[in-house]
Amino acid sequence: MTDPFRNLTRFFSTFVSKYQKMLKKIWLILAGVLFLSAVALFGRWLIFVSDKLIAFAPANSIVYFSSRQSFWSWQVHTADNLPIKNLDWLTNEVTNLSTADFRQKFTSQANQLSFSVVSNTTGGLGYILFLAFDRHSIAADDYAQLKNYWQPRPNILIIASDATLIEQVKKISTGFELSLNDVISHDLFGRGEFNLFLSSKNLNQYLDNKKTTLGFVKILNRDVYLSLNKKVEHWVFTANRLDKSQLLNIASPLTVLPQNFIFYISGFKLSDVLTDWLSIDSSLFTAQADLLKPILSSGNFSNDDISGLFNHPATAVFAPTSAPSVFGVDYVLTFDNVSDREVSLLKDLVVYYLAQKNPKIIARVLPDKTVVKELVLDRNLWPWQVDHSSSREVYYVNDKSLPIEFAYSYDGSILTIANSRQLLNNIFVGDGISLLSLGRCRQAAPNFILNVANLSADINKYLPSGLVMGSDHQGSKVSGCILEN
Secondary structure, eight states: OOOHHHHHHHHHHHHHHHSHHHHHHHHHHHHHHHHHHHHHHHHHHHHHHSOSSGGGSBTTOSEEEEEEOOSSTTOOOOTTOOSOOOOHHHHHHHBSSOHHHHHHHTGGGEEEEEEEEEEOTTSSEEEEEEEEESSOOOOHHHHTTBSEEEEEETTEEEEESSHHHHHHHHHHHTTSSOBGGGTSOTTTSOOSSEEEEEOHHHHHHHHHHTTOOOTTSOSOSSOEEEEEEEOSSSEEEEEEOSSSSOOOOOOOSOOEEOTTOOEEEEEEEHHHHHHHHHHHOGGGGHHHHHHHHHHHHTTSOOHHHHHHHHTSEEEEEEEEOSSOOTTSEEEEEEESSOOHHHHHHHHHHHHHHHHHHSOEEEEEEOTTSOEEEEEEOOGGGSOOEEEOSSSSOEEEEEETTTTEEEEEEEOSSOEEEESOHHHHHHHHTTOSEEGGGGOOSSSSOOSEEEEGGGSOHHHHTTSOSSEEEEESOSSSEEEEEEEOO
């Protein structure tokens, strides 16, 4: 009996050998068509995801973000699907429409949406919204609801909170002023569904003009580039690292965070932070260096002791202040592998600082009966006390007139310090949020967590709701996600 499979195999062998040259030509043609199709598709993707609107954005933008709709048909991301949930404040700034009406008539129709925050002529903040459409046309009645707008092309609409900002955009389009496109790093500005750029220069210039101080130094010394993409459960992001030092992947000694915490960070060295601050303003630490000299000159400590204390891997968490505080925030800071000598150094530094800030006043009568007041640094006025409210001994010293409280606990290796003994006791008894309960972004334990809900209303309106969580030890960039509450 004839084997049908053997006959079929023999037929294909004969066919291939007879028409080998023709099949080779057909294969080359198909390969060429596939290659050209891939090139055309890639070229269309580059055009689709390129930022068509950044050329209109002012070079002095403090913040610029760009959002686009999905390229692939099976994705559902739209340009107005932003990680910022509440845009009522923006709608009020640029239109006379409700947020729902503005979205229906404008932003939901755009295939790309961009937004700039700039410093306006009065020293405040101004806002510019850029929209790019495919084939959408806007009715005349809808234009009448906009406060200040300009349409440089039929498919592009620019809306601003101030008429002077529209004039600035017009100057950019005619080449009289630089656009953000001329100064931004295109290698870092990504092609995600949502891209953000924060200019450190423009932000700090704005803060200087407003005479605003954030902590001890200017808030940033490098630009921020961030790219987000929407996954099923949350937004994921990558961003450039802001300094050369990389956060360490360490087991955090802090397992409980304050209930109202704002920011958590682990795996850094305080020496790196001080070096960055010093590079911005060298005069910042002149007074602090003078403060250390009397302690070092006493012979008990050396420069190596100081640098050693600052080089231990650290973890920190910050929260809104619960009582009047010179620092303006509550904080808890931990150091690993600390020696008894370093703890003694820290105690001396704290007491000497208090003695210098609040010296003892001694009145003296001179021979001519003149009374003079002498300022004496008396460190005995600040004895360390111990609090046994939790399972750990918490040592503290305070001066209510400044007001300053300093507390610490030491287990022979890990040193935990805070500006409040009550805060330390709360953490030691577990009164707060478990770090493990906050989850993670399908990666290693997070190096940092920003709790947007506990920021001031002036700041969190620009940010996504929920927890911004990520790590710095995943490669050359920072990566993470936004976990919605």
